């Protein structure tokens with residue numbers, strides 16, 4: 001007697017999908033609630049990955065612009081020296097007492113109008129030692145930097161945006177041109193390269209006019225040192241250098257108002273801390289809503305299966321195998337979650353963009369965010385859809401058909 | 405493992421009997437009582453035969469038909485379908501046997517309400533891995549054969565009872581099965597529609613040699629078939645013309 005058994009192959013993937021989408025429409029409002037959880041879950045995961053990616057990129061950018069060896073000391077307001085007069089600092093003496101510091105410069109700040117050929121620009125004026133260019137990594141685009149020999153001169157180096165603002169297409173501001181600050185003429189000797197505004201420095205170099213510290217008295221009768229910008233020998237020595245400078249400065253300032261030390265590392269850590277808290281929050285939200293959404297999907301699918309018992313019986317009678325029934329419901333569960341995952345991904349990207357805007361970062365789409373976010377959500381749908389689908393596939397044909 | 409196409413394999417036996425039941429028993433356990441529905445049923449049906457199953461309500465006609473149709477497995481006894489021992493078959497193989505050897509016609513039609521008549525008829529073919537276009541072409545041909553060529557895009561809800569049963573018959577036939585199992589196929593239809601449906605089934609049996617087994621209460625219907633058996637107290641006996 002022949003025992004050869006027939007085997008048939010199932011319907012094509014496209015067919016299964018088409019049927020799934022068709023029956024999803026029938027699920028209607030009931031699936032909306034399940035979708036809500038899925039959307040929130042997918043949204044959180046995508047936003048999380050994006051924000052994480054952007055934060056990492058941002059910290060790399062900070063390091064690149066500034067180097068992790070830069071440090072800034074903020075002096076108390078109107079610092080007075082031990083002699084009772086406004087504080088004066090000698091770069092050479094300070095440098096000798098702080099061996100871990102490679103270069104340093106006091107910084108005086110003032111705001112004044114800069115006038116070039118009748119055009120007025122709002123300039124942030126920094127009086128500094130020539131060593132500032134080295135300490136703060138300011139690079140010259142054209143002309144030259146300020147030097148030791150310029151201390152007594154009315155020379156200036158101008159930031160890129162400020163130079164741009166004072167230029168006209170047919171009359172650009174160039175090294176050698178004269179600028180008027182109040183009643184003094186300053187000669188521009190150099191123009192800086194455009195750089196990303198540092199988060200650490202007490203000024204935005206792009207919008208600043210740098211003049212020798214000695215020249216500050218010409219435009220501000222009582223100039224005061226507000227900061228000291230310095231660079232350590234290496235990134236490893238940045239904390240040591242900061243301590244040395246802070247102690248030395250504290251000794252020279254009358255009173256016991258504190259000198260605050262800021263370095264790049266600190267800012268990065270602050271930023272990372274803030275982002276970390278936020279990503280933990282998002283991760284928790286993502287996990288909770290994905291599980292909630294998954295359970296919702298499971299519920300919808302269980303109801304769906306029990307409402308369609310008779311259909312399952314008919315399909316079995318027509319020759320559907322267990323796996324055909326399982327796939328039928330699994331594809332529906334995945335299709336349902338995919339709709340939610342896509343909606344969530346759009347919201348998540350918007351959220352990531354919003355966070356980047358609020359934090360003042362550049363936004364870009366983190367490469368893994370979409371596939372990982374959508375993928376993990378769909379996996380959740382697959383996982384929670386498995387139980388109803390397998391339950392459906394285990395139905396015996398008679399039992400399923402008997403259901404009225 | 406999916407690739408085998410089974411019909412050829414199923415026909416390569418020299419068994420002239422399509423159905424061979426030996427000492428089939430089926431019982432249900434309710435609370436702590438055991439209901440013996442089928443006690444010791446023996447039945448042979450040859451290829452191309454037509455047979456009515458009679459019996460009072462609750463006698464076990466549907467239970468027997470479900471066993472014949474591989475929708476239910478017997479508790480005791482042997483069942484050979486087309487020479488194949490059903491007890492040895494895996495669930496997937498049972499599915500393939502249902503798909504390729506058997507066509508079901510139910511009293512309540514059992515069409516899928518969301519699919520058009522055409523897609524309902526094409527469904528068994530898709531479980532055979534036939535491409536949708538081809539499946540729909542064959543389904544359409546079968547709808548034309550049962551006189552519903554014009555209605556192929558209709559949903560079941562917009563068809564009359566007789567039309568629905570025609571669609572169901574087309575669905576049962578589209579896979580070119582060896583056996584049609586019909587459980588009170590005219591039970592939900594008025595007398596004249598019932599006549600038409602029976603005429604269609606009998607014509608298919610005569611012209612295409614499809615084995616036809618019909619469960620019915622109606623002696624007029626039973627008399628139109630070549631053979632009658634009656635389920636009575638768990639046993640099966642041949643019955644003459646009613």
Ligand SMILES: Nc1ncnc2c1ncn2[C@@H]1O[C@H](COP(=O)(O)OP(=O)(O)OP(=O)(O)O)[C@@H](O)[C@H]1O
Nearest residue numbers: 432434439441459460461462463464465466467468
């Ligand atoms: N799953 C089940 N559990 C318990 N008893 C069952 C089950 N299925 C069927 N029965 C019982 O088996 C008996 C036979 O049922 P079956 O449906 O085969 O009868 P039938 O001859 O088709 O009757 P009818 O003419 O009314 O359709 C009935 O008494 C029924 O109550």
Ligand SMILES: [Mg+2]
Nearest residue numbers: 465466467587
């Ligand atoms: Mg019955």
